[in-house]
Amino acid sequence: MQKIISFVISEAKKLKKGTVLEYKPSESAPKHSASAIPLQFEAKKLTKNIGGLPAQFAIRSYPPNHLLIEATIEVDDIFSENALTLREQLVEACQDISQKQGGSLDMSEEYSIALVSGYSGDPQQFFNKSPHIAAFLKSERIPLDDNEIHYTLSNQIKYGKDDLVIVDWDGAFVFDVEGKVDDVVNLFETANLQLLRYRSLDKELDERLHKVTRFGIVTVPTTLSLMKNKRDIATAFQEIIRVRTEAIADFEAIDRDIKLIGDWYSARLYDCISKKFKFDEWKRHVQEKLESLEDIYTIVAENFSVSRHQFLELIQILLFFVLQAGWFALIILEFFYFTK
Numbered sequence: 001m002q003k004i005i006s007f008v009i010s011e012a013k014k015l016k017k018g019t020v021l022e023y024k025p026s027e028s029a030p031k032h033s034a035s036a037i038p039l040q041f042e043a044k045k046l047t048k049n050i051g052g053l054p055a056q057f058a059i060r061s062y063p064p065n066h067l068l069i070e071a072t073i074e075v076d077d078i079f080s081e082n083a084l085t086l087r088e089q090l091v092e093a094c095q096d097i098s099q100k101q102g103g104s105l106d107m108s109e110e111y112s113i114a115l116v117s118g119y120s121g122d123p124q125q126f127f128n129k130s131p132h133i134a135a136f137l138k139s140e141r142i143p144l145d146d147n148e149i150h151y152t153l154s155n156q157i158k159y160g161k162d163d164l165v166i167v168d169w170d171g172a173f174v175f176d177v178e179g180k181v182d183d184v185v186n187l188f189e190t191a192n193l194q195l196l197r198y199r200s201l202d203k204e205l206d207e208r209l210h211k212v213t214r215f216g217i218v219t220v221p222t223t224l225s226l227m228k229n230k231r232d233i234a235t236a237f238q239e240i241i242r243v244r245t246e247a248i249a250d251f252e253a254i255d256r257d258i259k260l261i262g263d264w265y266s267a268r269l270y271d272c273i274s275k276k277f278k279f280d281e282w283k284r285h286v287q288e289k290l291e292s293l294e295d296i297y298t299i300v301a302e303n304f305s306v307s308r309h310q311f312l313e314l315i316q317i318l319l320f321f322v323l324q325a326g327w328f329a330l331i332i333l334e335f336f337y338f339t340k
Helices: 031-036 079-098 123-138 146-153 184-212 223-228 230-259 264-276 279-339
Strands: 002-012 019-021 040-050 053-062 066-076 102-118 164-167 170-175
Touching: 002 079, 002 184, 040 066, 040 079, 066 079, 066 184, 079 102, 079 123, 102 123, 102 184, 123 146, 123 164, 123 170, 164 264, 164 279, 184 230, 184 264, 184 279
Parallel strands: 102 170
Antiparallel strands: 002 066, 002 102, 019 040, 040 053, 053 066, 164 170
């Protein structure tokens, strides 16, 4: 049996929660490993005709704000060019359903898995079709160079003698005799969810950095500018504190979830996926922006202290002049009183 499993994960504001789906890790996995896999909730299932074949779609969610559309279709020849066409149509259908359910097209991740089952012997027997495997993994129709094909197929993990998983950025090839790959699919969905969370956090930090620097609060403001933009600066200051706190919490949550994946095979597979998805680079990139936000937080705190001191000094000076004006007026009134 040969199948294509495509899914799209996107950000969404309104979600229909549905029924919780139980994740069953392998027997060798420690009990805590299940908590590393975010819970999925299934709201609806439906069937659509894709390329003349029936495809099963599941509308799921990762509360509070991520929507998952998963599609499965059986194919006659996973190594044919028609498989690429079906893959593209599946992803397009998933995106369409996602948008109708309130999912964001810009903040989304798509992925496709080719499943081969029901064979006997070592999966290496299918490597005579390596150009077709690489083409599916990269969703590429042009003939690939031999070196590129070799590099693409090198990122793989093998546990038993008759199973194999090949991982790439856009897709994966899974060889499993029994075809029981729900846990593997779940890991790929979790990895794409984590990637989308990194992207979302990176975008949020970019927007906030831009917003707080618009007010010119990274330099010492003058007393006049402080009085003029007091409300805007105060709002920006509050946003720095909030975003900094939320970013640290999200960042640590992502890191913690990844570390909790427990059994040996799942941990190795997830490590293989995370290297292909460049999680370490994303982590470093986000950390740098988080540090920049912390620097701005420090600068703003110092500038507000300086500006507040300047503001109080201005009030003292104004009150002094008011007092002097009062005394001057009193002297004039006394002068006219005694000379009258």
